Amino acid sequence: MRQVKHLLATKGSDIFAIAPEAPVLEAIKHMAERCVGALLVMRGEQLVGIVSERDYARKVILQGRSSAQTAVSEIMSSPVLTVEPETDVFDCMRMCTDSRVRHLPVVHGNRVLGVISIGDLVKEVISAQAEQIDQLQRYITS
Numbered sequence: 001m002r003q004v005k006h007l008l009a010t011k012g013s014d015i016f017a018i019a020p021e022a023p024v025l026e027a028i029k030h031m032a033e034r035c036v037g038a039l040l041v042m043r044g045e046q047l048v049g050i051v052s053e054r055d056y057a058r059k060v061i062l063q064g065r066s067s068a069q070t071a072v073s074e075i076m077s078s079p080v081l082t083v084e085p086e087t088d089v090f091d092c093m094r095m096c097t098d099s100r101v102r103h104l105p106v107v108h109g110n111r112v113l114g115v116i117s118i119g120d121l122v123k124e125v126i127s128a129q130a131e132q133i134d135q136l137q138r139y140i141t142s
Contacts, residue, residue, distance in 0.1 A: 002088075002089050002124060002128070003085065003086050003087060003088060003089065004083055004084070004085050004086070004087045004088075004089065004092060004104075004106050004116060005085035005086065005106075005113075007089065007116050007120055007121075007124060008085070008106060008113060008114040008116070011114075011116075011120060012114070013106075013113055013114035014114070015040060015112055015114060015115065016030065016031075016034050016036055016039050016040065016115075017039055017040040017041065017042040018030060018039045018040075018041060018042070018051065018072055019041070019042065019043065019072070020041050020043060020048055020049065020071065020072050020073035020076065021071055021072070021073065022071070022072050023067065023068050023069065023070065023071060023072070024051075024056060024060055024067045024068075024070045024071070024072055024074075024075060025067035025068045026072075027039055027051050027056075027072050028053075028056055028067060031053065037052055037053050037054075037102060037103065037117065038050055038051060038052035038053070038102065038103040038115070038117075039051050039052075040080075040105055040112065040115065041072055041073070041076045041078075042112075045110070045111070045112075046110070047080055047082070047105060047107065047112050048073075048076075048078060049072075049073070049076030049077055049078035049079075049080060050076060050077050050078075050080050050103060050105065051072050051075060051076040051077070052077070052102065052103065054102070055075045055076060055077060056075065059074070059075040060075060077101075080105055081095060081099055081101055081104060082104065082105045082106070082107045083095070083104050083105075083106055083107070083116075084106070084107065084108060085106055085108055085113060087106075089121055089124045089125060089128075090125065092104055092116065092121050093118075093121045093122075093125060096118045096121060101118075102117055102118045103115055103116070103117050103118075104116050104117075
């Protein structure tokens with residue numbers, strides 16, 4: 001099965017991040033502009049958290065807080081569950097479902113290489129299963 005590094009090579013390794021001091025409103029605007037469900041929260045080169053649409057809904061909207069006056073650091077998820085580039089896609093899928101997270105930053109040492117989402121993982125697992133089915137069909141019919 002493929003490893004996370006193969007997913008990043010295919011999808012690209014764009015990193016969308018925001019500073020912990022930024023207002024939540026700015027984070028939501030960035031997510032909307034980039035059509036992503038989460039942003040990494042970075043202090044310089046250091047990953048300190050992740051903020052998602054889910055965090056926004058639960059910790060700002062439902063609590064009646066102001067998006068413009070609430071800092072990202074007040075609602076971000078931390079510590080962040082991360083994976084190494086060599087991690088198997090099925091292991092990542094298990095991590096996401098067991099931990100109920102939708103985004104996994106890919107790190108090597110202290111360096112963030114990219115982010116994979118549950119959608120990326122589902123697509124990869126389905127693709128792998130389709131390849132196996134095709135191989136089995138060819139074996140049966142030959």
